[in-house]
Amino acid sequence: MSLETTKNEYLDIGGVRFAYRRLGPTAGIPIVLLQHFTGTMDAWDPAVVNKLAETRPVIVFNNLGIGTSTGKTPDTVEQTATDAETFIRGLGLAKVDLLGFSLGGMLAQILAVQHPGLIRKIIIAGAAPRGGEEHLLAVVEEAFAQGAPDVRLPLFFTPSEESQRAGRAFVARATTRTQERDPDSGDEVSEPQAKAIIGWCARKDEGEATLRAIAQPTLIVHGSDDTMFPSINAYNMFKAMKNAQLILYPDSGHGALFQYRETFVTHCRTFLDA
Template structure:
């Protein structure tokens, strides 16, 4: 158990299909939901969640298939993951929250804002895409790197896709964004399929929450052209590119990114 977990209240939420979801509520103040990337549990946010305390309490969860949550057979979908977040909010007695989703968590956050607009006050989408035929997909070389049979080689490739060499030299890890090692194979596959099949393009104009879209300009895992696609599709959305950052811009550009998000969340309605 990490220091972050020791300071958090852990609750088990139940989804309508009976899946148990572990969620963690930490700090005081209006709630901010933090949604992690594909095949990751709540530890994805360990390095930065305290940046929001003092302004917000933070809510994380272990998505189905990860961490201390149930790991049912698939299929999973980003729509289902969004409905799971609603079950977590209900279990915590939170009627409305700010939502910050990164990578696949950003795909989930899109559906949360689309399907449950009354539950989302402000929306931040990081290093993510609209999915479907309109999205800009990663190149073939990246796909080949991530499809290698050697798990350690894949972890090294992921670390390089997440962080620049300069940042890794100054921050040797361990990194929290390389996947939950406790995931069974069926859940890992189900997460991959859910992320690959995401397509919210037609519904993005239905988002009513004020929205901020963030991305690193050197991101090869989810190419940065997706930032413009999302920002152009969501009414009134603002955006920011972080120079020199790869997929995990929220860690590599932590002070600037955190300041930007805090300022956005603090704006008056």
């Protein structure tokens, strides 16, 4: 099964229904994917998810209020991470790896610190640390103003022809699924998530305490020209963490992991298997 064809499953916990999909083998430590600002399960790149699922269990899900999940979307990164932990434990998982993209990368940092027994390794793509540099609203507003056929083209990719070509290919892949497809997020998701991200970056972390408390092996991946969360965030995380590796992809923006999908998956596999 693939991201495009796998049936949606649902997990009910405390009156909230989480929607999720499982891919890959049943044996092994699962990698749980934590999605970006306003992103649903169908905002992931099938080329990345399906390739990861060739060798390990992969779980994608919608957090509270996202897509076909119920509940109210939180307006803090901390509560969003708590909800993710509730989902992971609700599946009965004792140990997981995390791939957090953008907002998801912020959740991964909190989960690694608060639940060291649950989280084995983390991959942080296109994110910022607590107190990091963000230009979320300005970049999103500028992207919409360009009138592109898909806002992710100016939002996730650089203006170069090569990057835009990769962006168009990504959009085509990400819109393939037609059955049980998640609805796009509206203001009820974007507004609290924007508040969460801005609040996370506005609150300085004295002594970089959160990053220094992360003991798990960490792979940090970033685009060289990410306008939403500049690449200095990736470098600062790398310098502060005890056991981190840093990869910057050239001529790439916020969606570097999708532009360099094959290279990214190779890097993930090498890191997770080490």
